[in-house]
Each structure stands twice: as structure tokens, then as C-alpha cells.
Amino acid sequence: xxxxxxxxxxxxxxxxxxxxxxQDFVQLMKPRVxxxxxFTALTGMVCAGARVNPILGAIAILCIAVGAGAxxxxxxxxxxxxxxxxxxxxxxxxxxxxxQGADALALGVVLSMFxxxxxxxxxxxxxxxxxxxxxxxYAVVYTIWLxxxxxxxxxxxxxxxxxxxxxGWAAASGSVPLNAWLLCAIIFMWTPPHFWALSxxxxxxxxxxxxxxxxxxxxxxxTRKQILIYSLLFTPLCLxxxxxxxxxxxxxxxxxxxxxxxxxxxxxxxxxQAGDAGRQRNADSAPGGLYDVRAGAKDxxxxxxxxxxxxxxxxxxxxxxxLMGATPLALFSWKLPS
Amino acid sequence: MSDPGRESQVEAxxxxxxxxxxxxxxxxxVVLVFVVTIVRLGASVAKQPF
Numbered sequence: 001x002x003x004x005x006x007x008x009x010x011x012x013x014x015x016x017x018x019x020x021x022x023q024d025f026v027q028l029m030k031p032r033v034x035x036x037x038x039f040t041a042l043t044g045m046v047c048a049g050a051r052v053n054p055i056l057g058a059i060a061i062l063c064i065a066v067g068a069g070a071x072x073x074x075x076x077x078x079x080x081x082x083x084x085x086x087x088x089x090x091x092x093x094x095x096x097x098x099x100q101g102a103d104a105l106a107l108g109v110v111l112s113m114f115x116x117x118x119x120x121x122x123x124x125x126x127x128x129x130x131x132x133x134x135x136x137x138y139a140v141v142y143t144i145w146l147x148x149x150x151x152x153x154x155x156x157x158x159x160x161x162x163x164x165x166x167x168g169w170a171a172a173s174g175s176v177p178l179n180a181w182l183l184c185a186i187i188f189m190w191t192p193p194h195f196w197a198l199s200x201x202x203x204x205x206x207x208x209x210x211x212x213x214x215x216x217x218x219x220x221x222x223t224r225k226q227i228l229i230y231s232l233l234f235t236p237l238c239l240x241x242x243x244x245x246x247x248x249x250x251x252x253x254x255x256x257x258x259x260x261x262x263x264x265x266x267x268x269x270x271x272x273q274a275g276d277a278g279r280q281r282n283a284d285s286a287p288g289g290l291y292d293v294r295a296g297a298k299d300x301x302x303x304x305x306x307x308x309x310x311x312x313x314x315x316x317x318x319x320x321x322x323l324m325g326a327t328p329l330a331l332f333s334w335k336l337p338s
Numbered sequence: 339m340s341d342p343g344r345e346s347q348v349e350a351x352x353x354x355x356x357x358x359x360x361x362x363x364x365x366x367x368v369v370l371v372f373v374v375t376i377v378r379l380g381a382s383v384a385k386q387p388f
Contacts (some may be wrong), residue, residue: 019352022359
């Protein structure tokens with residue numbers, strides 16, 4: 001899509017209903033998503049095992065957080081028309097009319113530049129380049145191009161969410177060995193089952209907004225099958241760090257047991273009727289959160305909730321093991337070069 | 339842009355909050371650049387003969 005066309009299809013700013021408060025600009029940066037990004041980036045940084053000045057380390061994390069916030073603001077600028085039609089997102093600052101679209105765009109562009117420049121000056125330009133690529137990939141490749149054009153939007157776009165540990169690793173060590181990419185691959189493969197499980201019980205919202213999520217394009221049954229396939233690929237991948245000198249005994253235990261639960265939940269979901277017509281909640285029904293679903297979609301909700309817990313536990317275990325100096329396993333001496 | 343002379347108390351309060359946040363952001367950025375300079379160059383500068 002040409003950039004001019006992309007800009008022309010962006011939100012037509014709504015007249016501001018109430019004056020924008022500074023908190024609205026903080027909300028533009030999706031603080032909850034930012035915290036997950038910070039967590040995975042910190043894990044990558046610690047796993048790198050390099051000695052980093054703590055002040056520079058903190059600045060690297062800040063740059064990654066601000067970069068994530070910048071791409072979120074750009075996403076909210078461009079997607080305001082979609083957000084206004086979905087119950088989950090209609091209260092965001094731009095569709096709600098509290099912040100003008102142009103202000104969200106300006107915030108995103110300025111924060112992108114500041115975060116990348118500071119990362120380059122403080123740490124290294126490899127990390128800065130990866131940060132710039134991640135912002136570009138999320139804002140342009142995912143938000144402007146893929147999200148509205150293909151059902152594979154979150155599969156390919158998931159790369160943006162998977163890159164923070166690689167940026168953290170690069171910031172700490174100045175290099176990105178295969179173990180850093182392994183962390184990226186784990187998040188990348190986690191994304192489809194996670195988001196498709198969510199979209200199985202919120203697809204009415206996406207349908208209304210014209211976003212081609214997998215349940216709308218391929219149907220609920222196909223989505224449930226694809227979730228199972230991705231889960232069967234994802235869970236063995238989570239064991240690999242124990243073979244490459246990255247994870248220890250604790251990690252292997254968490255990845256193994258959690259992986260079993262993950263697959264069991266995916267099998268239950270595949271056998272369920274989650275997402276089938278008449279089983280989704282109405283987008284305009286009584287207020288409720290992501291976990292407020294009808295009984296038919298309970299299996300989708302369970303996998304969605306567990307996927308968050310599982311990824312958090314995997315990265316937390318790696319983080320704790322490396323902070324405590326636990327010996328990585330490197331089973332079968334299959335250690336990746338660093 | 340609305341006429342500052344005619345803005346309501348709510349608008350004035352919101353604008354003041356935004357201005358303070360922007361000022362804080364800029365000050366933090368300046369401090370960070372200073373700190374980065376000191377940390378990255380500090381050791382080398384200290385080794386220079388006077």
C-alpha cells in the first residue's frame with residue numbers, strides 16, 4: 001500500500017469532546033503491553049551474560065519501553081477507525097475523541113526517534129537498528145499493511161512482539177547469537193495460538209470492524225485446528241533452550257509441564273465448538289472483559305489465559321536462573337555458539 | 339486551537355498538566371543524554387592529562 005494511500009485511509013479526527021489530559025497520552029502507549037515488552041527484553045539482556053553498566057542497562061530498557069510505546073501510539077493513530085467499532089477498544093483516547101489523531105501520530109514519531117537515537121548513543125547501533133526495525137515492522141508492516149489485508153496478520157506481525165528479547169540481548173552484548181533468536185522464535189510461535197484463542201470469542205467485534213481475523217476468514221473450526229497445529233510446534237520449541245545452554249533444570253521442568261498443559265488445553269479447544277455461530281457473545285452486550293465469555297467459548301478463554309501464564313513463567317524462569325547463576329543444561333552438548 | 343482567554347477551568351487544568359508532563363519529559367531526556375555522556379566518556383576523560 002502506498003504511503004499516501006495509507007495516510008489518506010487513516011482516522012478522520014473526531015472533534016475533541018474533552019481536553020486531553022497527560023494520562024491520555026500515557027494510555028496511547030499501551031502501558032500493559034509495554035510492561036510485557038520490558039519483561040522479555042530484560043530477560044534477553046540478562047541471558048546475554050555480558051557485563052553492562054547498570055545505568056546503561058536501565059537506559060536500554062527505557063529505550064525499548066519507549067519504543068514500544070511509540071509503536072503503540074502509531075497503531076492507535078492509524079487504527080482509530082477500527083478501534084471505534086470494537087467494544088474492547090472504543091474507549092481508547094483517539095476513538096473516544098480525547099486525543100486528536102495528529103497528536104497521537106506526533107507522539108509516536110517523536111518517541112520513536114528519541115528512543116532509537118538514545119539507544120544508539122548509550123548502548124550500540126545494532127540494538128538501535130533492531131529497535132527501529134521493530135517499530136517500523138509493528139507500525140507499518142503490521143498495522144498499516146497486514147492487519148487489514150490478510151488472515152495471517154498476527155502470524156507475521158507477531159515478529160514485532162517477538163523481537164524485544166533480541167534487542168535486549170544486542171544492547172547488552174553487541175551481538176545477536178542464535179540463542180537470542182531462539183527466544184524470539186518462542187514468542188513468535190506463541191503468538192498465533194494466543195491471539196486466535198482470543199479472537200475465537202471476540203471475532204464478532206473484528207467482523208464488525210472489517211479486520212480479517214482467522215475465525216472470520218477461515219471459520220472457527222479451521223482456526224481451532226490451526227491453534228492445535230501451532231501448539232504442537234510451539235511447545236517442543238520451548239524445550240530447545242535446555243539443549244542450547246540457555247535454560248537449566250528449572251526451565252526444563254516449567255517448559256515441559258507447562259507445555260503439556262498447553263497442548264491439553266489446545267486439544268480440548270480443538271474438540272470444542274468455541275467460536276461457532278451463536279456461541280459468541282454479542283459485541284454490544286453487557287460490559288465485560290476479555291475473560292467474560294459464554295460457556296461455549298470457555299475452552300478458548302482457558303487457552304488464552306494459560307498462554308499468558310505459560311510465556312510469563314518461561315521467561316521468568318530463564319531470568320531467575322541467569323540471575324542466580326544456575327548452570328544451563330546444554331543437553332547432548334548441543335550448545336549454540338555465542 | 340481554542341482561544342486561551344476563553345478556555346474553561348477544566349481545559350486550563352488539562353493544558354497545564356500536559357505542559358508539565360512535556361517539560362518533565364524533555365528534562366528527563368536532557369539528563370539521560372548527560373548521564374550517558376558521563377558514563378561512556380567519563381573513564382576516558384579521567385585518564386587525560388591536565
